[in-house]
Amino acid sequence: MPVSSDIVATYKGPRRAYARILGMGQREDRALMILMAGCLIAFVARWPALARQAHMTGDDLNMLLGGALMALLFVAPLALYAIAALSHIVAKALRGQGDWYGARIALFWALLASSPLMLLNGLIEGMIGPGAGLQMVGFLWFAVFIWFWLSGLIEAESSN
Secondary structure, three states, rough: OOOOEEEEEEHHHHHHHHHHHHHHOOOOOHHHHHHHHHHHHHHHHHHHHHHHOOOOOOOHHHHEEEEHHHHHHHHHHHHHHHHHHHHHHHHHHHOOOOOOOHHHHHHHHHHHHHHHEEEEEHHHHHHHOOOHHHHHHHHHHHHHHHHHHHHHHHHHHHOO
16 A cells, blocks of 8 residues: 555544554565655755745855754654654553564554655645644644554554
8 A cells, every 4th residue: 555545544444544554564675664754744844944944034045954954854753763662662651462563663664655745734834823723733733643643653563
C-alpha cells in the first residue's frame, strides 16, 4: 500500500494501520525512512513561516532555512530516537509487551501521518501569521499527533 494510503488509513483507524505496518516485519531501514520523511516534511512546513519572518524582519532567508535544516534533519531524528526509547521504557514499566522497534515505529509514523496538518499549520503561520487560526490548527495537529502516537504505542506494546 502506498504511504499516502497508509496515512489516510491511519486517520480512519490508527491501531489497524499500525498493526498493518508492524505486520510488515522489523526493518530498521523502513523506520529510518519514515522518520526522515516526517522530518523532511516538517522542514518543508517551516518554509512559509521562515519566508514571512525574513520578509518582516529583514533577516537572511538562507540563514533561517539553514538553521531549520540543521534542526529538523540532523538534530530532531536523534531526539526522536531518544523519545521513542524513553516511551518504550515507560511502557515496559507499565507492563508493556512490545519491543524497541514498535516504539520507534509508533513515534515515527505518528510524525509522518500527522504531516498534512503540519503542512497546513505551516501555511497558516506563513500566510496569515499569529492568531486564533494558527493556534487552533496547531492544537489540532498536536492532538492528532498524540492520538496517533499513543494508538501506535498501545498497539506495539500490547502484542509482541
